[in-house]
Structure formats: structure tokens, C-alpha cells
Amino acid sequence: MGKISGHPYIPNSVPEIKAQMLQEIGIDSVEDIFKEIPDHLRFHGEMKLPEPILSEYALKRHVDGILAKNKACHQYTSFLGAGTWQHYVPAVCDTIASRDEFLTCYVGDAYSDHGKFQALFESASMIGELVDMDVVNTPTYDWANAIAISCRMAARINGRKEILVPKAMSPSRLAVVKNYCKPEIEVVQVAYDRNTGLLDLDDLKKKISSKTSAVYFENPTYLGTIEVQGGEISEIAHQNGAEVIVGVDPSSLGVLEAPAVYGADIVCGELQPFGMHMQWGGGLSGFIASRDEKKYVAEYPSLLFGLTPTAKEGEYGFGEVFYERTSYASREKGKDFIGTCTALYGITAGVYLALMGPQGMKELGEGIMQRVRYAIDRISKIEGVKIVFSGFNFKEFVVNFDGTGKSVREINQALKLLKIFGGKDISAEFPELGQSALYCITEVHNQEDIDKLVAGLAEVCLI
Amino acid sequence: MGIVRIRSDFQQARWNEPIIYELSNPGVRGIIPPEVEPGIQALVGDVAGKLPDSIRRKKAPVLPEVSQKCVLAHWLRLSQETMGSNIGNDISEGTCTMKYNPRVNETIVAEPEFAELHPDQDIDTVQGILEIYYKFEQFLKEVSGMDKFTFQPGGGNHAVYTAASVVRKYWEDRGELDKRNEVITTIFSHPCDAATPATAGFKIITLYPDEKGIPDLEALKAAVSEHTAAIFMTNPEDIGIYNYKVDEFVKVVHGVGGLCFYDQANANAFLGVARAKEAGFDFCHFNVHKTFGTPHGGEGPACGAFGVREEFAKYLPVPTVEFDGSKYYLDYDRPDSFGKVRDFYGVAGVILKAYAWTMNLGAEGLRACADASVINNNYMEKKVLAIRGITSAFQGNGITRQEQIRYSFENMKQDTGVGTDDVCRRIVDYGIPSYWMSHHPWVIPEPMTLEPCETYSKDDIDEYVEVLRQISKEAYENPELVKTAPHRSSSHRRIDEPSLDDPEKWAMTWRAYVKKHLSRK
Numbered sequence: 001m002g003k004i005s006g007h008p009y010i011p012n013s014v015p016e017i018k019a020q021m022l023q024e025i026g027i028d029s030v031e032d033i034f035k036e037i038p039d040h041l042r043f044h045g046e047m048k049l050p051e052p053i054l055s056e057y058a059l060k061r062h063v064d065g066i067l068a069k070n071k072a073c074h075q076y077t078s079f080l081g082a083g084t085w086q087h088y089v090p091a092v093c094d095t096i097a098s099r100d101e102f103l104t105c106y107v108g109d110a111y112s113d114h115g116k117f118q119a120l121f122e123s124a125s126m127i128g129e130l131v132d133m134d135v136v137n138t139p140t141y142d143w144a145n146a147i148a149i150s151c152r153m154a155a156r157i158n159g160r161k162e163i164l165v166p167k168a169m170s171p172s173r174l175a176v177v178k179n180y181c182k183p184e185i186e187v188v189q190v191a192y193d194r195n196t197g198l199l200d201l202d203d204l205k206k207k208i209s210s211k212t213s214a215v216y217f218e219n220p221t222y223l224g225t226i227e228v229q230g231g232e233i234s235e236i237a238h239q240n241g242a243e244v245i246v247g248v249d250p251s252s253l254g255v256l257e258a259p260a261v262y263g264a265d266i267v268c269g270e271l272q273p274f275g276m277h278m279q280w281g282g283g284l285s286g287f288i289a290s291r292d293e294k295k296y297v298a299e300y301p302s303l304l305f306g307l308t309p310t311a312k313e314g315e316y317g318f319g320e321v322f323y324e325r326t327s328y329a330s331r332e333k334g335k336d337f338i339g340t341c342t343a344l345y346g347i348t349a350g351v352y353l354a355l356m357g358p359q360g361m362k363e364l365g366e367g368i369m370q371r372v373r374y375a376i377d378r379i380s381k382i383e384g385v386k387i388v389f390s391g392f393n394f395k396e397f398v399v400n401f402d403g404t405g406k407s408v409r410e411i412n413q414a415l416k417l418l419k420i421f422g423g424k425d426i427s428a429e430f431p432e433l434g435q436s437a438l439y440c441i442t443e444v445h446n447q448e449d450i451d452k453l454v455a456g457l458a459e460v461c462l463i
Numbered sequence: 464m465g466i467v468r469i470r471s472d473f474q475q476a477r478w479n480e481p482i483i484y485e486l487s488n489p490g491v492r493g494i495i496p497p498e499v500e501p502g503i504q505a506l507v508g509d510v511a512g513k514l515p516d517s518i519r520r521k522k523a524p525v526l527p528e529v530s531q532k533c534v535l536a537h538w539l540r541l542s543q544e545t546m547g548s549n550i551g552n553d554i555s556e557g558t559c560t561m562k563y564n565p566r567v568n569e570t571i572v573a574e575p576e577f578a579e580l581h582p583d584q585d586i587d588t589v590q591g592i593l594e595i596y597y598k599f600e601q602f603l604k605e606v607s608g609m610d611k612f613t614f615q616p617g618g619g620n621h622a623v624y625t626a627a628s629v630v631r632k633y634w635e636d637r638g639e640l641d642k643r644n645e646v647i648t649t650i651f652s653h654p655c656d657a658a659t660p661a662t663a664g665f666k667i668i669t670l671y672p673d674e675k676g677i678p679d680l681e682a683l684k685a686a687v688s689e690h691t692a693a694i695f696m697t698n699p700e701d702i703g704i705y706n707y708k709v710d711e712f713v714k715v716v717h718g719v720g721g722l723c724f725y726d727q728a729n730a731n732a733f734l735g736v737a738r739a740k741e742a743g744f745d746f747c748h749f750n751v752h753k754t755f756g757t758p759h760g761g762e763g764p765a766c767g768a769f770g771v772r773e774e775f776a777k778y779l780p781v782p783t784v785e786f787d788g789s790k791y792y793l794d795y796d797r798p799d800s801f802g803k804v805r806d807f808y809g810v811a812g813v814i815l816k817a818y819a820w821t822m823n824l825g826a827e828g829l830r831a832c833a834d835a836s837v838i839n840n841n842y843m844e845k846k847v848l849a850i851r852g853i854t855s856a857f858q859g860n861g862i863t864r865q866e867q868i869r870y871s872f873e874n875m876k877q878d879t880g881v882g883t884d885d886v887c888r889r890i891v892d893y894g895i896p897s898y899w900m901s902h903h904p905w906v907i908p909e910p911m912t913l914e915p916c917e918t919y920s921k922d923d924i925d926e927y928v929e930v931l932r933q934i935s936k937e938a939y940e941n942p943e944l945v946k947t948a949p950h951r952s953s954s955h956r957r958i959d960e961p962s963l964d965d966p967e968k969w970a971m972t973w974r975a976y977v978k979k980h981l982s983r984k
Contacts, residue, residue, distance in 0.1 A: 004831040007824070009563055009756070011920035012835045021842045021921060033837045033863050034736055036705045043738045047605040052825030056567050063571050063819050069591035072579040076588075080581040083806055090494050092531060094573075096538045104547035104564050106556050106759040108897040111888050114953035115480075115544030116761045122483050125973035129525045134975040138762070141617035144806045175781075175803040179628055183640070183664040219518075228518045255511040257520050279572070280592050281582030281807025282764065292975055294966045303762075306963050307482075307970045310955035311947070315479065317954050319963045321971055327620075327658030329903045332667040337658035339620025340752065344760035347538075354483050354534045355493035358523040367499045369510040374503045392514055416585060424583045447500040 003054060073278070077449050078421040081396045081440025082222070083143070083170055083270070084278050087251065088444055090355050093275035097348045110318040117318035120343060121305050123350030127287055130250050130353075130361075131267040132258035134292035137302035139285045139346035143270035144173035146286030147247055148180030150266045151214060152336060153288075153299040154243040155185050160213035164242075166199050168192035170222045171429045185213070194432075197225040197389040197398070204236055214243040214266075219259065220252060223430075224396030224438065225389050234263020249273065250287075251442075252394045254361025255369065266290045275352035276345050285345035298325055301336035364443055368395045371441050371450060378454045379439075384461055388436055395442055399423060402434040404461040412437070414460035420453060467925040469933060473894035474951045476543035483537055484973050487527040493534045525974070544953035546896040548759070554843070554919055554927050555890070555898035557867045557912030558653070558701050560731050560753035565823075568757070568816040577815060582807040586792050592811060593791030596784040599818045606829070607727070607747050608740020609770030613779045614751075614809040619728050620655035622748035622767025623695065625804050626724045627663035629746065629771065629778045630693045632801040633722065643692040647716070649678040651700035654902050656726050665692055671906075676704045676857030683715050691721035698742075699729050701902070701912065702856045702869040703840070713743035722746070730754045731916055732837050732866035735830035739770075746771045755817035766813040780804055835917035836866045839924060843915050844868055846928040850935045852878060856907040867914035869907050876909050881938035881945045883909040888956060889937070889948035893930045 007013050012021065022028065034042070053059045073086050080086070096102065102116060110117040124136035140146045151163045163181065165174065167189040178187050191203040199217050208215065215237040219227040227233075234244045245266045246259035251273040259267045267289045276283035290296040297304070303320060310317035327334030356364065372393050380387045384403030401411055412422040423439035430436065441450065511519070529537075546553075553561035572578065580589060600612045616622040627646070634640040646660035649670045657667045668686050673679045678696070694716045699705045706712070713723045725739040725747035731754050739747035751757060752765035759765065771779065781800045782793035793808075824832070844864055847853055852875025855868050876882040887897050901910035915924050938945050947956065962968040970976035 004824070004828045007828060007831060009565065009824070010828075010831055010835050010917045012839060012917065013831050017921055018835075018838060021838050025838070025841045025845060027841075030834045030838055033841055033865065036707055036863050036865070037733075037737050038707055038710075041707075041710060041737055041741050043608075043736060043741055047735050047826040047829065049602055049605055049826040049829070050822065052828050053822050056565075056823075059819060059823050060567055060571065062822065063595075063815070064574065064576075066594050067571075067574055067576040067591045069594065070576045070580055071584075071588035072576050073581055073584075074575040074579045078581055078584075080583045082583060084582050086579070086581065088497065092493075092535050092538075095535065096542065098569060098573075099539070099542040099547075100549040100564075101542040101545040101547040102761055103569070103758045104549040104553075104561075105545050105761045105896070106548065106553075106559050106561065107762060107899065108546060108556070109887065110954055110957075111891045111949045111952045112475075112546040112551075112896040113544075113761070115541035118480065118482070118544070119538065119541045120761075121971070122973070124971055125482070125484065126524075126526055128972040128974055133972075134978070135971050141621060141763075141804075142806050144803075145617075170806070172803060172806050176805060179802040179804065180662075182628075182631065226514070226518055228515050231517055253520070253524060255514070255520050257518050258524070262517065277578035278581050279578055280580040280589065280811040282809065282811035282813070284806055285764070292966075292971075297966065297969075297971075304971050307973075307976050308957055308962055309959055311958050312955040315955055316482065317957050319957050319960065321963045321969045324964070327654050331654045331669075331903075332657040332661035334654070334658055336662045337620050337624060337655055339655055340618035340750075340759065340765040341763040342617065342760070343762035345764060347761065350483075351534060351538050354527045354529055354537070355531065356496070356526065357492055357528045358526045359492060359528075360494060360496055361524060361526065362520075364496045366509070366511045367496060370499045370503055370507050373507040373510045377507070392510075392518075412585065416588075421581065421584055421588075443497045446497070447503050450503075 076419045076421050077452055079423050079439045079441065079453060080421050082424040082438050084281050084283065085273050085440060085442060086278060086444055087273045087442050089275050089277055090352060092355060093348050093351050096351045097344060102344055102347055114318065117305050119347045119350060121307060121318060123346050126350055126353040128289055130253040131289045132260035133267055133289035135297055136287060136289040137300050137304055139271060139287055139342045140302065141286060141341055142284035143247065143286045144176035146268035146288050147173060147216060148177045149301060149336065150245045150268045150288055151177060151181055151185060153266065154214035154245060156299050157243060157295055158213055160211055162186045162188060162211045163214050163216060164188050164190050164207055164212055165216045166190055166192060166218060168197055168221050168223045169218060196391045197221050197223040198227050198229060199233060201229060201232060208236060208240045212240055212242040214245050216245040216247065218247040219256060220249060220394040223389060223398050224393045226256065226392040226394055230262035252365055255365030271345055271349040274349035276348060285342035297322055299335055301326065301338045303338060367443055371445055372397060375441050375450045379457060382458050382461055385457065388433060396438055396440045398433065398436050399439055400434055400436045408435050408437045411460050415456050418456045420456050467922060467929055469926060469929045470894040473892065475953045477953050478540040478544065480537065480540050482973050483527045486529050486533055489528055491528045491530050493529055493531045551894065551896045552923050552927055553896050554913050554915040555896045557899045557914035558729065559899060560914060560916050562756045562916055563918040564756060564758040568819045571819055572812040572815055590791055593784055595815055595818045597786050597791055599814050602821050603749060603768055603770060606734060607770050608738040609747060610773040611776035611779060612768050612770040614766055614768050614814050615780045615805050616767035616769055617805050617810055618763055618765040619750040619767045620659060621804060622769040623655045623726060624659035624662060625769045626746050626748065627660040628801045629775060630722050631663050632778045634692055642690060645690045646692055647686055647694045649696050649700065650906055651702050652695065652697040652726055653701060653728055656695035656697060660695060675860040675862060676702060677706050677708060680708055680711055683712055687715055687719045687721065689719065691716060691719050693722040693724055695724045695726060697726040697729060699732065699865045703864045703867040704862055705865050709742050729866065732833050734833040735826060736833050745775060751813050751817045756820035757813045757816040764810040764813060766810050832917040839915040839919060840864060840866050840868060843924045843928065847931060850932050852935050852938060867912060869901060870911045871907050872909035872911065875938055879938045879942045881942045883911055885945045885948065886934055889934050889945045890930060891949045892951040895930055
């Protein structure tokens, strides 16, 4: 142990300390501990890793050097969304998310980690208000997993084995759901209306049956339009004895109705817009909410934190609700499985929502819808370019380039030279939509950004 | 050596912090979103206002209305009422490998060249993060001997679920899934080794230990059959004993055609010492947030790195990260892949931090972690077992423990009535986080699982031992003091645990609490 002696992360790598500890144990070397591993199971080679960079300065410089090969959305004007969205992250969110107490705690009980329990309880409380539900779980890995878990919950609740999902759904999220539903639950897609992108109610009626466990739909849809038929979809589902699961981008809920109001039994969605940097898709965090009935609560695999009294009168204490359901408590007899998910993001989302308040959420939603409308109006005037769906959009919309004779790929490559990241190419995901891209605009885009996009598109579509 | 002084005057912050809703006053605001320019406003007008009634929000969400200072102060106080491992002596959370999480790595992930990357950006603009993924994968291949990794799973359990998904796909491809419907695990393997294959549709068979605490090989031989799809096992198990017959387990399972998954959540003792490959396993996983020094985030964000031997690489989730000699890219063209377990590519920040952590240590440093962790543990064991009322699982079986130990307060409970629940609450009064007892079922009575990984100094260990000694003394002399703990924590003892299981009383949101407990008063 030459270089590593006295490593800043390993205090007992100092030879004198190590020797003293070995002496107190009563052994000569660490090999007297590893002797429990038979020789043929030992690794006798050397791990071929790069030479360590011991100085913190040099390490930072090395990693910064690699990251400098990236071009990120602070250097380019980006119109990418489709599951990870560029929103402004308030400074207070970053401050709280980087506190060592929240950042480095783990599974301590509420006696050492009271603050973590309260923070996640408060996040759940605010999400509950957005969706109008009384029960909200601790966060899941992401929205995709939240959908998947919701589907399995529904299947356990009513014993049925088929889930209807919209065809206009993120294929990536669908892949997660399909895998998680195996082997018992079948996932069937319901067509979307080619004019609006909304769920095709005729196809829904055709496909729904007494086998249908749940109907899942999203608001806004993956293709950007706002699903205005929530009440009708819920009615059709309920008439057939199915549960209604609604997936939301909750940043829309300052202006869009709470899903419980139009019939949702379970609501799930993505918290990344609430204070998480995009981090190449690593900022995702899902949530699930439901009615406060035992039949729903009993089926959550997640940890659920509840408010409970303590020995000191009037003090708020916290504990685990209905812990027996979890796989931590009941192994394979628990509901699915639970593990380390995205608690810190859940805490951050609470900070975000408290900063925003009802007025902030309303202004956020209104402002995004105005910018999107402005962008749609202007882009639709470019020759050969079409806005694919009519109706209301929240922050995303599909732009078709078939009339330009160019592929989305070509257009995005040309936009890149103008320091613009064009919308996500969905021509492979939705071939029926031709050369189309999913554009996203949020509160981070000002008029100049949108005008720059419009001018850029006009230029590259002409060439 | 430093001074060993227990923090007997410790007092955790106790703000009696109200619920954020109780701080709300109408009209007060925490932040103003960017305004829409008048030019846009004039052209488009009130767009949201034109939404049809069916979807337009009619009642504003009841969110708190608080100032920015109020928000900052509230959550700072809540943070002070939380013990992070970077602050506390977190030998407590055994099996969790609570390492120091270097601050420099937090500055790295905050760089906008990473933080502001969108996952659908053109591949030419994300060469840096792809390089990090690719290189960290090469590191893990060296550490494990496996041939290919995915970083898509969001935690250890998720990686084990990914293993179950690969096992299912493998048998599905061979047309034998109906027959190969059993997964074997051991009781001291993490619950996810039972729960995730069960979620994936397998029946679970659980092996119990022999008299020495090693999973019973004879029981395995009796359990395997033409129905065996795989074995999912931890080693060392959560009680800290290395299963020296592990390769025989693998041979028995392979002998009936089954697959072998090595849960390496407890890998810290074996960095550079022993690997999944030499033991013959087909797959393994690492908890990157444990073994590779990244923060646990109060239960995530995290990463479970899942690795396989070459013949199983085709089943991994899409996309994989590849390098063609000049450029890194994402490979979606993998027709045998079982699909996905998470959107996009996993928690990239964890991989970035783990890359930096590993680059700081190198092969020699990783091995130093293993050495320090097992020396620390054996040093600690000797001292802890000298404390009245504490024993360890399978004590005296002649097997030297590795990186962690499951202790037991069974004797103390019999002598004094003070059990592990009480000690776990009392330890917080000395500024030490609640410790990890055990997953259920408690095969070892009154358990406490401690893991003094390489982060902890001799002084830290000595302090921890002194606190346990002090609490033991209290238990024997003044048991009520321990039973009524905590006394100096942010929160007092819960007095109505059954209410948390009672649908009439449980409250997982403030609105539910108001309905059930405040409105009725």
C-alpha cells in the first residue's frame, strides 16, 4: 500500500494504525481474515484500472475534461422533452438537495431521521393536492415504473389480467410497463385519434371487456395534446368494472383539472419537472397516488410514511404505514418489491411545490401554454411544415416535415449548427406520422428563443 | 490516536417544526416564474382560459403559500432533524456500506455540462457522459470478472429484478419457462433475492443455514430439480459470514441446468480479493451507491449495476453503451433484449460520481477499502462482544467474519427487558444514527447489524463501542431510561404504532390527517 497510505477517504490506511488494529485483533495480516475464502475462489490477478488520480484538484480537472466533450442545454437552445424536460430549477431546490443530511442519510428510523420523514410526508401532501388524492407513496424510480406498479396494483385489486394503454404513449415507458407486467398481465394498446392525438373512444369501447383490469391514459398525452375526454374514458372504464389509472406530467396541474375529479382511481406521474436537473435522464422520479381506501393502500409495494403521535403531546411523529405489505417485511409474500428509489428527488419536489404555491403553478402552466401557442402559430406558417394534431397542447407538440422533403434527422443536424437542439425525432417510434418531431417548450424559453427556432426552421427547411 | 469521547451531551435539533401547510398565508409567494413577453401575450391571449370545462382546473391546488425564506428555513430545519452519514458515525447502517461521500463529486455533477444534458441529445453532443459510462463499465468488469454491464436499474433491488428479467427471458427463449418456474434463495440473502424473482413470476424456495451459519448445501441438493430456473444468493450474507462453499452451490445449480445470480450488495470486503467470475456465477450486481462511494440520498437516487457473462449479454436492457474505436454510441439494435426497467439510461449522476470515486482510488485503493473494512470489522467485533448482553449470530462457529456482523441483544433482553428496538432508539441520544437491525423475519433474535467500512477511523469505532457499552450499562442499571428513549432526538417515541396500520387513523398526507384527526376534534 504505497500511494494509498493515508488516503483521505481511508483513515485506517495509515500503516501504524493498521498495525495497531491487527495487533488488537490478534492477527498478523489481513490475510488471516481473508483465509475464509478458499484459494481457488480468490482473485489472483490484478484489476486493470487506471492509475489513481489522488489530488482532488487533478481529479476534478480530469473529470471536467471529459465532461467538456458534452454540449449541454445551457449552451444550446433545446426543444427536447419527451419524458425529461428542461425547467428552471430554483436555487433553493439545489440548496436543500445538496444538504449532507438529506443527501447522505439512508434507512434510519424517524428517531434519527425525523426531518426526512416529515419532508417526504409534506411532498406527498402537496402532490396529493395537485391530483386530489389522500394517499401518495414515497417516490418510485420514475414515471414508467409508477405506471407499471399502478397496473399491477389494479390487477391485484380486481383480479383481472389485462391493461389497456394508449398507443400514443412513450415507447420507452411502455417497454418498462410491459416487462413489469409479465408474466401474468397482458398490455393492450388503444388507438389514438389521428386528428387530435387523443384516445380513440371507439377503439376503447371495442377493446374493453370484463377482462380489463384497468384503463391507463395520460394527460397531457405523450404527443403533447391535452386529453379532454377524461370523464368519458373513466365512465367507460368504470362501467366495465375496470380501474382508471391516469398518468400526468404534474407541471400541468396548475391549469389542468386534478385527475381524481374526472374519475381517476390511481394517479401516477413524473416529478422531474419539480426541481430536478435533467442529468441526461437521471433526474427522473415517479409517484403514485390513490384513494384512501384499504383496498388501494394494501397493494402499494412502496414505503408509505404516516403522521402519528409521540410520547410528547402535540408533537408530530412519523412512521411506516402498513409495513407488513412490503417485501422488506414479507420477502416474496410482499407486494412486488421495494428498494432504494429516489427519495432525495421526492424531497426536492416538495421544496419546489412550496416555492411555487398555487399562484406559481398557475402562472407556470398559463405561461407555458401561451409560449407553445405562439410557437405553434409561427411554426405552422413555415412552408412544408405542419403541426400534426389539433386541439390543446400543454408543453409539447408534434411537428411534421414531410412537406419539406427532408428527414427530421437532417433538419436536426442542420439546427445543431445553429446551436439549436430540435425536437425529438419520433419517426421510428410513430412511423405512421411520417417525418415528425416532438417539440417541447417550457418557462425557460423566451420569445427570442422561440423566434430563433422559427427562423432556424425556416432556414433549414428551405435549403 | 485521537480522544475517544462519547457525545453524552448531544442534542439533535428539535425545532418542533410545523407542517408546511401550517405556515401558509394567502397571497405569500416563494418564487415568481418567468413572465411571458407582452408580444406573445398580445398575440395569443389567455390560452389556458380557453380550455374546455372538462379539463380546465376550477379549484386551485391547495399548496402552501409561503415566502422563499420560509421555504429555505423550513427545509433547512428538517435537514437538521436528519442524521446524514457524512455527519454522523454511521457504522450503524450495516449491509448499507455508509461510506464517506466526497464533496468534490457533488461539485462534478453540478457542472452544467452534465446537469443540463438532455437524454435525447444528438450522440455527438454527449460523448463525455458516454465515455464515463463506458469507462466505468470497464472498471466493473475488472472488479467482477463479468463481461458486460447495464447501469439502467435505479437501485440494488432493481438490479436484482433485472436479473430476474434476464432469467425469465433466457428460459422463455428456450421454450422452458413453464417448467423452469422456481428460484432458490437463502434466508440471509437480502429480501429482494426472494421478492424480485417472485414479482417476475417465479416460485421461491428459501434455504436456511446449517449449524455454522452457512446456507445448507444438502438442502440445496434436495431443492434443485428440472424446475430450477436459478439461484439468487448473497455472499457474504447479511450476517457477515462468507459462504466458503459458494462454488459448490453454483455447481449444484448448474448441474440441473439452472442459472446463478450473485447478489454483491456486500461486495465491499472483496474489491480485488474475490470475484463473481471465479466463483462461477452467470450474473452479479453491485450497489454503486454503496460500494463505489456515492450518496444514498435517503433512499435514492441510486444505481444497481448489473453484470453478466458474455453469453447472457444479449438479454440486457436497451440501450447499451458501446465504443467503435473513435466514438461512443447507444446500441438499441439488440433483438434479444428483454426490454427496459427504467426510462432512458439510469441515474447518470451516480455513475459520474462513482467514476470519479474509483479514479481517485485505483486498483490499489479499492483493495485498501476491502482490507480496511474487514480489519475494522474484526477490531470492532472483539470490542463489541466484550460488552455485557451482546452476542453475535453463530458466535463461536470458528469462522472469521468479513465486513459486517449481525449482533444480538437476546441476552440483554432476557436480563433486563431492554431489546434491540430500545437500544436503537437510545443510540440516537448519543448522536449516532438508528442502526440497521435486520430484515424480516428476524432469524437472529434482537438483531443489530453493523458495518464499519473503510470510511470509519479507529476513533470512530472506539466511540461507537463506548456508546454501546454505555447503553448496556444503562440497560442493566436503569432500563427505563433506555426503554423510554429517545430523549435528545428531534422526535420522541411513537406511542400508537397500531394506528399506522389502521385505515381509520393512518394519514399519509396532510389533507388526510386534517380529515381524520383535526376536523373530527
